[in-house]
Amino acid sequence: MKAQLTTLPVTATPEAVAEILRRDGGVIIRDIVDSATLEGLRADLDPILEVTPPGIDPDFAGTATRRAGRLFARSPHIQTLALSPLYLGVSQLILQKPATYWLGEKRLDVVPDLRIGVTMAIRIYPGQGAQPLHRDDFVFLWEHPTYGREARVQIMLAVSDFTQANGATLVIPGSHRWDDQRAPRREEAVSAEMKAGSALIWVGSIYHAGGQNTCDAPRTGITLSYDLANLRQEENQLLSVPLETVREMPEQMQRLLGWTMGDNFMGYVERDGRAMDPRQLLDLPEYRMGEGILDSRNTQ
Ligand SMILES: O=C(O)CCC(=O)C(=O)O
Ligand SMILES: [Fe+2]
Numbered sequence: 001m002k003a004q005l006t007t008l009p010v011t012a013t014p015e016a017v018a019e020i021l022r023r024d025g026g027v028i029i030r031d032i033v034d035s036a037t038l039e040g041l042r043a044d045l046d047p048i049l050e051v052t053p054p055g056i057d058p059d060f061a062g063t064a065t066r067r068a069g070r071l072f073a074r075s076p077h078i079q080t081l082a083l084s085p086l087y088l089g090v091s092q093l094i095l096q097k098p099a100t101y102w103l104g105e106k107r108l109d110v111v112p113d114l115r116i117g118v119t120m121a122i123r124i125y126p127g128q129g130a131q132p133l134h135r136d137d138f139v140f141l142w143e144h145p146t147y148g149r150e151a152r153v154q155i156m157l158a159v160s161d162f163t164q165a166n167g168a169t170l171v172i173p174g175s176h177r178w179d180d181q182r183a184p185r186r187e188e189a190v191s192a193e194m195k196a197g198s199a200l201i202w203v204g205s206i207y208h209a210g211g212q213n214t215c216d217a218p219r220t221g222i223t224l225s226y227d228l229a230n231l232r233q234e235e236n237q238l239l240s241v242p243l244e245t246v247r248e249m250p251e252q253m254q255r256l257l258g259w260t261m262g263d264n265f266m267g268y269v270e271r272d273g274r275a276m277d278p279r280q281l282l283d284l285p286e287y288r289m290g291e292g293i294l295d296s297r298n299t300q
Contacts, residue, residue, distance in 0.1 A: 002173075002188065002190055003024065003172075003173035003174050003190070004173065004190055005024065005026055005027065005028055005171060005173055005190060005192055005200075006020050006024060006027055006028070007027075007028040007029075007030055007194070007198075008020065008027060008028070008029055008030070009029075009030050009031070010029055010030060010031050010032050010086060012029070012086070013089075014085070014086055014089030014090045014092075014093055015093065017029070017086060017089075017090040017201065018090050018093040018094055021090060021094060021153075021201065021202075021203055022094070022148075023174075024173040024174060025171070025172075025173060025174060025175060025176030025177075025202060025203050025205065025206035026171045026173060026192070026200060026201065026202035026203070026206055026208070027200075027201050027202075028192060028194050028198060028199070028200050028201075029086060029087075029198060029199050029201060030194070030195075030198045031195075031197050031198055032081075032084055032086065032087065032155075032157065032197065032198060032199040033080060033081055033084065033157060033197055033199075034197075035197065037077050037080045037081070038157075038159065038196060038197050040075065040076075040077035041075055041077045041078070041081075041157075041159060041222060042159060044074060044075035044076075044077065045068065045071070045074065045075055045121045045159075045222070048068045048074060048121070049066050049068055049121055049123050049220070052066045052067070052068045052272070052273040053066070053272055053273045053274075054066050054125075054273065055067065055273065055274070056274065059131070059132060060131060060132065060134075061274070062124065062128050062129070062131065062210065063128075064124070064125040064126070064127045064128035064213070065122060065123065065124050065125065065128050065210065066121075066122070066123045066125075066273055067120050067121070067122050067123075067270070067273050067274075068120065068121045068270065068273060069118075069119055069120050069269075069270025070119065070269075070270050071119035071120070071121065071222065071224070072116070072119060078119065078222070078224070081155065081157055081199075081222065081224060082116065082224055087153075087155050087199070087201060087226075088226070090153065090201060091114055091153040091226035092114065094150050094153050094203060095112060095114055095150060095151075095152075095153055095226060095227075095228055096111045096112060096114070097111075097112075097148060097149060097150075098110060098111050099111075099112070112228045112229060112230045113228075113229035113230065114226045114227070114228070114229055115226070115227055115228075115229035115232075116224060116225070116226065116227075117139075117152060117225040117226065117227030118136075118154075118223070118224070118225045118227075119222075119223070119224050120222070120223050120270075121159075121220065121221070121222050121223075122210065122220070122221050122222075122223060123218050123219065123220045124166070124167040124210055124211070124213045124218060124219045124220075125213060125218045126213050126214075126215060126216050126217070126218065127213065128167060128210075128212065128213045129212050130167075130170060130186070130209055130210065130211050130212040131170075131209035131210040131211075132209060133170065133172065133184035133185075133186065133189060133207045133208065133209045134184075134207065134208070134209060135204065135205055135206065135207055135208075136152060136154060136204050136208075136225070137150075137151045137152050137204030137205050138264060139264045139265055139266050140152075140204075140227075140231065140264075140266075141264060142204065142205065143180065144176075144178060144179050144180045144205055145177060145178070145179055146176070146205050150176075150203045150204055150205060151204045151205075151227060151228050151231075152203065152204030152225050152226070152227045152228075153201065153202075153203055153204070153225065153226050154201070154202055154203075154204065154223060154224070154225040154226075155199050155200070155201050155223065155224050155225075156169055156192070156199060156200045156202075156221045156222070156223045157197075157198075157199045157221060157222045157223075158194050158195065158196050158197065158198050158199065158200075158221055159196060159220040159221055159222055160196055160217070160218070160219055160220045160221075161194070161195050161196050162191075162192060162193055162194050162195075162198075162200075162219060162221065163191070163193055163215075163219075164191040164193060164211065165213075165214050165215040166211075166213050166214075166215050166217060166218070166219040167210055167211035167212055167213035167219040168191040168192050168193050168194070168211050168219065169191070169192040169200055169208055169209070169210060169211060169221070170186075170189035170190070170191060170192075170208060170209045170210070170211050171189060171190060171191075171192055171200070171202060171206060171207070171208045172184055172188045172189050172190075172206065172207040172208070173190065173206075175188070175205075175206050175207040176203050176205040176206040178207075184207040188207075189207070189208075189209070191211055204225070204227075233258060237257040237258050238257070238258050238259075241257060243282065246259065246282060247282055251279070254279055254282070255279065258278075259278050259279040259281075259282065260277065260278065260279055261275065261276075261277045261278060261279075269281060
């Protein structure tokens with residue numbers, strides 16, 4: 001029999017959730033947000049999803065899937081999800097594994113910080129096929145096995161019910177322990193079925209994918225990640241160099257300062273439902289430093 005996902009109540013302790021996550025790589029939490037938060041998220045994000053164009057890449061983004069980012073600019077209720085004591089608590093337990101180093105002859109422990117890495121409302125429409133199974137820590141080019149050094153703990157809040165038929169997230173429990181030689185197979189995956197208001201929490205090294213929607217109503221979820229905060233610029237170049245100075249630089253220098261998005265999407269900005277290279281921001285009239293970055297409505 002295939003390994004299944006465990007469902008825990010929101011009253012579970014972060015330690016209990018971390019234990020399941022270390023074992024299975026994913027876990028479902030029942031009723032992680034209250035109904036006012038869920039309604040608030042729907043009210044704020046439905047109008048945005050209505051006007052967000054679908055993806056253009058048929059494999060990963062999906063041409064019958066809409067993805068809206070910039071969620072902290074678009075709904076205050078996203079903070080309630082991010083600050084859920086259970087999600088934040090379990091992210092701290094998994095990610096804040098101390099690293100040890102020598103400072104002269106002193107042996108020191110340092111605990112990594114956490115940072116929000118990605119935010120996305122994802123609506124999968126009828127007719128959308130399943131995404132290819134993948135690991136989200138590919139954005140960091142993370143190696144596997146991870147020996148317990150996870151780079152990401154992610155959450156997917158069900159905004160509609162998630163069913164196998166409407167494209168509930170597919171997960172291969174236990175696949176976070178696989179090495180990089182083993183390919184994931186669709187038959188190994190199970191659907192993270194859950195009611196609206198519940199959430200799937202998973203580690204960055206687990207194989208998962210958006211499911212196939214074979215029914216007649218869309219599936220809507222909101223995803224966020226906490227990532228290790230240490231793999232970033234030691235000196236924050238994006239905030240240290242004024243935009244007027246950056247605009248005068250050759251493209252190569254702009255990219256080396258961080259105005260770039262690699263093939264692995266690191267550092268993208270969502271615009272019109274797609275991942276945009278941040279360097280393009282420099283030329284956009286609506287982009288102003290200190291003014292909300294991009295307009296929080298859908299910008300065309
Ligand atoms: O929509 C989903 O259920 C998962 C989407 C996903 O894994 C992704 O876009 O990376
Ligand atoms: Fe993913």
